[in-house]
Structures are given as structure tokens and as C-alpha cells.
Amino acid sequence: MADVAAPARRPNRRGQATRENMLEAALRSLASGDPGSVSANRIAKDIGATWGAVQYQFGDADGFWAAVLHRTAERRAHVFTPADSDASLRDRVAAIIDTLYDGLAEPDSRAIENLRAALPRDHAELERLYPQTAAELYSWGQSWLAICHDAFAGLDVDPERVREVATLIPGAMRGLVSERQLGSYADLDVARRGLTNALVAYLQGAD
Structure with a gap:
């Protein structure tokens, strides 16, 4: 489930949109309850991206899951x-x-x-x-x-x-x-x- 990669990079506007799409795709996939959905590689494929694209945005699976958690925390802040x-x-x-x-x-x-x-x-x-x-x-x-x-x-x-x-x-x-x-x-x-x-x-x- 964990994959090692380079550190995540600060995204530009286009990269930010890609990042947002990945996070939303991750939440939709995870919400299905399918244990197999807990795979950053699989989520990337679901949206037509590569594992390298996930690495570019988040660094590795750890960075990806942390970003998913942070996204939900932001939504529930109020x-x-x-x-x-x-x-x-x-x-x-x-x-x-x-x-x-x-x-x-x-x-x-x-x-x-x-x-x-x-x-x-x-x-x-x-x-x-x-x-x-x-x-x-x-x-x-x-x-x-x-x-x-x-x-x-x-x-x-x-x-x-x-x-x-x-x-x-x-x-x-x-x-x-x-x-x-x-x-x-x-x-x-x-x-x-x-x-x-x-x-x-x-x-x-x-x-």
C-alpha cells in the first residue's frame, strides 16, 4: 500500500486542479468501502493518471493519504x-x-x-x-x-x-x-x- 517516491512539489494552477481531482477521486473511491480502493496507484488509474503523476503532486502514498485526511478536515471545520x-x-x-x-x-x-x-x-x-x-x-x-x-x-x-x-x-x-x-x-x-x-x-x- 505504501510506495516511496520523491517529495511532493508545490503545484501551479494546473497542478492544483489535478491535485483537487485526485483528492476527489480518492474520496469517491474510498467511500465505496472496497478494501482494494486503498491504493493510490489504483485511484490514479481510475482517473486516467499515472502513479508518477500522483508522486509529482503528493510525493508518495503517505503524502496522498495525509492530503485526503486534510481535505475532509477542511470540509468539516465548520x-x-x-x-x-x-x-x-x-x-x-x-x-x-x-x-x-x-x-x-x-x-x-x-x-x-x-x-x-x-x-x-x-x-x-x-x-x-x-x-x-x-x-x-x-x-x-x-x-x-x-x-x-x-x-x-x-x-x-x-x-x-x-x-x-x-x-x-x-x-x-x-x-x-x-x-x-x-x-x-x-x-x-x-x-x-x-x-x-x-x-x-x-x-x-x-x-
């Missing part, structure tokens, strides 16, 4: 708007859960899940083989923590509990989204309400 200062804790938790429940079913999210499934699970191996991709994923995690801390700004909640909740929510929401995609018999509206209630109680509670 999904989470600052919380209304008058919003209750429950409203703020529910807003995060609802936004993720909808967003994780979007094509970009499916594309990233497929890409992540093909990358090494071990952090040391990921950082060794795909250092730029690993750095982008780490940046995502830090941005998410900042989003959650901002979401509860102005409320009397323990920052450490906010960190714990922020770490929990993405995995919990992926589980609910997976249930929806699989056609669960469970009432997922009830599940979301239950998760909201549990998180609110934890953030409000004392030891």
Missing part, C-alpha cells in the same frame, strides 16, 4: 459551531451526538473509515510507515478535544470529564451508526437519548 452561551448542558451534549450521528453516515466519513481500516493499527508502525498520515490523524484527535472543550465552555463541568467524554463519543457513535447501517431492531432514537442522558449525568455528577 460543522461544529460554537455553542449558544445560554444552551443547557443537555442541549450541548445532544447537539454533538446528533451531529456525529448524521455526519458519520456521509461519504467523506465512510471514505476515512475505509482508509483507517487499511492502515496499521499499531501507532509505532503507522508513524514509521506513514508519518504524514499519522500526524494528520493525531491532529484530528487534538482538534476534536478542542471542539468538545469549546462546546462546554461557560458551564461548570470538570475538564477531565469532558476529556473522557470526548474520547468516548466518537466510538460510541460509530457503533450506533453501524447499527443503523446493518438494520438494527433496536430503537436508535432511544439509544441516542440514553447516551445523552448518561453523558449529562456523568458531566453533572460528583465523585
Whole structure:
């Protein structure tokens, strides 16, 4: 999956258009869920380009996947708007859960899940083989923590509990989204309400 190549070059206008086309093609291909789509070489062929053209734009597969992750991060930068200062804790938790429940079913999210499934699970191996991709994923995690801390700004909640909740929510929401995609018999509206209630109680509670 990883290919070694020369460093990526700064594109001119024509090169920027080619770069944009490659990134969009990558997201479409990855969103299909096909494990074989996690191939920069295959994506290049899908749009009639060569592996050399990908190398010219991104340097190597690591640079390509890092750019794909960065593109989706840019698109989702404004999904989470600052919380209304008058919003209750429950409203703020529910807003995060609802936004993720909808967003994780979007094509970009499916594309990233497929890409992540093909990358090494071990952090040391990921950082060794795909250092730029690993750095982008780490940046995502830090941005998410900042989003959650901002979401509860102005409320009397323990920052450490906010960190714990922020770490929990993405995995919990992926589980609910997976249930929806699989056609669960469970009432997922009830599940979301239950998760909201549990998180609110934890953030409000004392030891």
C-alpha cells in the first residue's frame, strides 16, 4: 500500500486542479468501502493518471493519504459551531451526538473509515510507515478535544470529564451508526437519548 517516491512539489494552477481531482477521486473511491480502493496507484488509474503523476503532486502514498485526511478536515471545520452561551448542558451534549450521528453516515466519513481500516493499527508502525498520515490523524484527535472543550465552555463541568467524554463519543457513535447501517431492531432514537442522558449525568455528577 505504501510506495516511496520523491517529495511532493508545490503545484501551479494546473497542478492544483489535478491535485483537487485526485483528492476527489480518492474520496469517491474510498467511500465505496472496497478494501482494494486503498491504493493510490489504483485511484490514479481510475482517473486516467499515472502513479508518477500522483508522486509529482503528493510525493508518495503517505503524502496522498495525509492530503485526503486534510481535505475532509477542511470540509468539516465548520460543522461544529460554537455553542449558544445560554444552551443547557443537555442541549450541548445532544447537539454533538446528533451531529456525529448524521455526519458519520456521509461519504467523506465512510471514505476515512475505509482508509483507517487499511492502515496499521499499531501507532509505532503507522508513524514509521506513514508519518504524514499519522500526524494528520493525531491532529484530528487534538482538534476534536478542542471542539468538545469549546462546546462546554461557560458551564461548570470538570475538564477531565469532558476529556473522557470526548474520547468516548466518537466510538460510541460509530457503533450506533453501524447499527443503523446493518438494520438494527433496536430503537436508535432511544439509544441516542440514553447516551445523552448518561453523558449529562456523568458531566453533572460528583465523585
